[in-house]
Amino acid sequence: MTIATISAAEDLCLRTIEPFYVDVRTAVQDGGSVRLDLSAVTAPDLSVVQLVEVARHHATATGGTLALVKPANPPLKALLHRAGFLSSATSADIDFWFHGDADQ
Secondary structure, three states: OOEEEEEOOOOOOHHHOHHHHHHHHHHHOOOOEEEEEOOOOOOOOHHHHHHHHHHHHHHHHOOOEEEEOOOOOHHHHHHHHHOOOOOOOOHHHHHHHHOOOOOO
16 A cells, blocks of 8 residues: 655645645545645644645545644644644544644
């Protein structure tokens, strides 16, 4: 089984998300294994989280897998907090975003 790794650019946000979206959509559409590297993203906005969450749910629904190469970095973690994603995070959410370490 092939695992596709997609790396995000440092400036990933709504203004620049389209190429990343196309890469993610193509990778997850057939139920494959996809790894996202968001470690370089410095100022993500809600579009990044929305895209990742949709891809995550699509991968699960189609029998694929989606994971982060590394746990969410500080800017992404701060965005998840500001947007309220962590206020009711499930263990699956913690596993996905932080590789199981909720204290990151």
